[in-house]
Amino acid sequence: MECCRNLEQIDIDPNKNKIVLVGNPNVGKSIFFNYLTDTYVSVSNYPGTTLDISSGNYKDKIVLDTPGVYGVSSFNDEEKVARDIILSADIVINVVDAVHLERDLFLTQQLIDMGKKVVVALNMMDEAKNRGLNIDIDELEKELGIRVVPTVAVKKKGFSDLENNIDKAQKGKISLKQDMEKELDNINENVENRADSLLILEGDENVASFHNKKPREYREKVYMQRRNRVNKIVEKVITKEMTNKNIGDKIGSLLLRPLTGIPILLLLLYALYQFVGVFVAQTLVGITEEMIMIEIYQPFIIDLVSSFIAPQSLIGKILIGEFGVLTMTVTYIFGLLLPLVAGFYLFLSLLEDSGYMPRIAALVDRGLTYLGLNGRAIIPMLLGFGCVTMATVTTRLLGSKREKIIAIFLLGLAIPCSAQLGVIAGLIAPLGFKYFVIYVVTIFLVYAIAGTFLNKVLPGESTDLLIDLPPVRVPEFRNIIKKTYLKSKYFIVEAGPIFAGGAVGITLLKEGGVLQWIQNAVAPFIVGWLKLPKETTEAFIMGIIRRDFGAAGLNSLALTSDQTLVALIVITLFVPCIAAMLVMIKEQGIKQAAMVWLGSWIAAFTVGGIVALFI
Amino acid sequence: MTLAEIDRGSDFKVKRIPDDIIRIQTLRMGISEGSKLNCNEKIPGGPIIVKHNYQEIAIGRNLAKDIEIELFTEGSD
Ligand SMILES: Nc1nc2c(ncn2[C@@H]2O[C@H](COP(=O)(O)OP(=O)(O)O)[C@@H](O)[C@H]2O)c(=O)[nH]1
Ligand SMILES: [Mg+2]
Numbered sequence: 001m002e003c004c005r006n007l008e009q010i011d012i013d014p015n016k017n018k019i020v021l022v023g024n025p026n027v028g029k030s031i032f033f034n035y036l037t038d039t040y041v042s043v044s045n046y047p048g049t050t051l052d053i054s055s056g057n058y059k060d061k062i063v064l065d066t067p068g069v070y071g072v073s074s075f076n077d078e079e080k081v082a083r084d085i086i087l088s089a090d091i092v093i094n095v096v097d098a099v100h101l102e103r104d105l106f107l108t109q110q111l112i113d114m115g116k117k118v119v120v121a122l123n124m125m126d127e128a129k130n131r132g133l134n135i136d137i138d139e140l141e142k143e144l145g146i147r148v149v150p151t152v153a154v155k156k157k158g159f160s161d162l163e164n165n166i167d168k169a170q171k172g173k174i175s176l177k178q179d180m181e182k183e184l185d186n187i188n189e190n191v192e193n194r195a196d197s198l199l200i201l202e203g204d205e206n207v208a209s210f211h212n213k214k215p216r217e218y219r220e221k222v223y224m225q226r227r228n229r230v231n232k233i234v235e236k237v238i239t240k241e242m243t244n245k246n247i248g249d250k251i252g253s254l255l256l257r258p259l260t261g262i263p264i265l266l267l268l269l270y271a272l273y274q275f276v277g278v279f280v281a282q283t284l285v286g287i288t289e290e291m292i293m294i295e296i297y298q299p300f301i302i303d304l305v306s307s308f309i310a311p312q313s314l315i316g317k318i319l320i321g322e323f324g325v326l327t328m329t330v331t332y333i334f335g336l337l338l339p340l341v342a343g344f345y346l347f348l349s350l351l352e353d354s355g356y357m358p359r360i361a362a363l364v365d366r367g368l369t370y371l372g373l374n375g376r377a378i379i380p381m382l383l384g385f386g387c388v389t390m391a392t393v394t395t396r397l398l399g400s401k402r403e404k405i406i407a408i409f410l411l412g413l414a415i416p417c418s419a420q421l422g423v424i425a426g427l428i429a430p431l432g433f434k435y436f437v438i439y440v441v442t443i444f445l446v447y448a449i450a451g452t453f454l455n456k457v458l459p460g461e462s463t464d465l466l467i468d469l470p471p472v473r474v475p476e477f478r479n480i481i482k483k484t485y486l487k488s489k490y491f492i493v494e495a496g497p498i499f500a501g502g503a504v505g506i507t508l509l510k511e512g513g514v515l516q517w518i519q520n521a522v523a524p525f526i527v528g529w530l531k532l533p534k535e536t537t538e539a540f541i542m543g544i545i546r547r548d549f550g551a552a553g554l555n556s557l558a559l560t561s562d563q564t565l566v567a568l569i570v571i572t573l574f575v576p577c578i579a580a581m582l583v584m585i586k587e588q589g590i591k592q593a594a595m596v597w598l599g600s601w602i603a604a605f606t607v608g609g610i611v612a613l614f615i
Numbered sequence: 616m617t618l619a620e621i622d623r624g625s626d627f628k629v630k631r632i633p634d635d636i637i638r639i640q641t642l643r644m645g646i647s648e649g650s651k652l653n654c655n656e657k658i659p660g661g662p663i664i665v666k667h668n669y670q671e672i673a674i675g676r677n678l679a680k681d682i683e684i685e686l687f688t689e690g691s692d
Binding site for chain 1: 626635636637638639640641642643644645647655656658659660661662664668669670671672673674675676677678
């Protein structure tokens with residue numbers, strides 16, 4: 001996002017007035033959005049990000065939801081997207097968490113300082129009451145100079161009152177002192193837009209360059225003035241305060257305290273394995289991939305296409321051959337990946353909305369810092385066990401380029417995706433506990449050593465963990481389903497064409513004899529160094545296309561226990577599947593991706609050979 | 616002393632946050648130099664969890680080493 005007016009690129013009517021929902025993360029914005037726009041909602045991907053923007057109609061106006069942010073600026077993608085939408089707003093509904101006034105009113109005050117017409121929905125009034133917080137609404141209205149409507153979003157309390165106040169949104173009392181206000185006026189002389197001018201004053205580079213201006217260096221000064229003002233307001237309006245630890249707080253601290261938190265986390269991972277690894281990957285995929293796609297869909301489509309195109313022609317092979325776009329690709333995406341990805345996202349949405357995810361991030365932060373990552377990287381790492389391609393896309397949420405490189409490399413190298421895990425588990429289980437342990441320890445060591453190594457050699461510094469821990473609560477069902485749906489859909493839209501392109505590429509390589517050539521070239525190595533039969537090569541080559549193909553290819557070979565172990569280690573460490581590679585190219589450029597690819601070859605064969613030497 | 620040296624349960628006052636970006640980010644969340652906080656949890660070798668009114672924030676250990684604080688006991692201020 002180079003510029004700050006990307007809004008034209010998402011599909012909304014420019015002639016209608018825009019109501020924009022703004023608030024910190026987890027304050028209830030989505031519930032308001034769903035309430036206001038019951039009929040037709042459209043969701044567009046915001047260019048250059050993984051973020052989706054929901055928009056819908058409310059009477060004669062458009063309502064837009066924004067990502068949760070702590071302020072209007074450009075520290076990350078969420079903030080840039082929110083900033084652009086806020087700048088375009090005619091009316092802002094600012095959802096504020098009554099329990100966290102001190103934090104949330106900073107954003108409110110910033111919106112007011114921008115000169116926006118704002119109405120505040122003071123949400124979570126039930127929780128505030130539970131905790132013995134008493135907020136003087138009239139006083140708050142007076143201090144802010146705008147309407148404040150108390151609400152309890154989960155019970156739809158205060159919603160009609162809020163609706164009546166939308167048109168009464170107004171400009172509030174500015175927190176800037178005279179010195180800063182004067183600087184702002186100077187900027188505004190040519191910019192002629194108070195909101196933009198304020199952001200330029202606060203040093204926002206995107207907005208400044210949009211107006212051909214230099215960003216100013218007054219951010220901290222302005223923020224301090226705003227913070228002081230907010231603290232004063234909070235002091236005035238909260239009249240009673242008594243600590244009253246509720247059940248959510250208690251659970252929250254149990255999840256965080258290592259003594260209880262780590263066993264709970266292990267239990268959770270076990271539940272994840274049972275749900276995604278066993279139920280979805282085996283039972284559900286058994287139905288979707290085997291019964292629906294392979295038994296019903298594929299014969300149908302092969303039949304259909306064959307009546308127009310000869311199956312043995314190149315086009316025929318591309319469409320309905322072994323790696324056909326209409327056969328393998330469609331089966332793979334809808335029969336296998338979609339259930340897995342949706343299952344993973346469902347689980348992840350539950351973790352996010354219940355407030356557990358940030359606590360997991362805090363718990364694992366220490367371990368990840370050795371690898372040059374911080375706790376936030378747990379999200380792509382967990383997702384990697386679902387689908388490395390999907391996980392690679394989410395590395396965008398990491399704080400620096402360095403962290404993205406490390407995460408992507410580790411994902412490509414040492415995280416087996418669920419498609420592959422199923423096959424690996426099936427092959428390793430009969431070998432017994434000893435082999436299982438050697439396998440797990442080897443992969444884990446490679447992961448740890450590779451991360452530590454990259455952390456040492458890559459220039460720059462990784463960012464530190466700094467996250468807000470939201471209260472632990474029971475998630476809202478509708479939100480979870482919606483999130484899961486949107487993310488799964490986004491993944492299919494993003495990755496689908498890439499899988500198809502990869503399939504075409506592989507068919508061409510195979511028909512052109514290139515695959516055969518690679519196979520012959522590496523065969524001596526496989527036999528001499530890894531002590532595996534020559535036919536294993538074919539399984540590895542298949543692994544380039546789909547990682548589970550590679551593992552599945554081992555099924556049909558007669559291998560000793562030792563050989564199976566070596567082959568499984570190699571195939572786990574071996575190159576990511578072609579779709580993951582293409583996403584890596586898109587995210588990091590061809591040079592990075594090539595390094596991951598080559599690094600995987602080297603790591604896989606080196607480690608495999610070493611293990612073969614010692615067992 | 617620094618935030619990394621704090622004990623679980625202690626009350627403290629933030630004296631200095633040297634990093635510009637971090638200072639701005641914590642400022643938005645409601646914490647600035649001079650804020651009075653409580654250390655809610657200390658994950659061994661890992662993040663420090665600080666509490667400010669009802670808000671909890673996890674701060675990575677390395678970052679905590681850069682944040683200067685001062686202990687205080689109830690009523691001493
Ligand atoms: N107790 C209570 N919970 C709420 C209220 N409003 C929202 N929530 C919960 O807060 C969480 C976050 O809500 P969501 O709409 O996803 O927030 P968003 O991130 O701002 O879009 C959900 O689990 C909601 O059920 C409220 O007024 N009271
Ligand atoms: Mg939301």
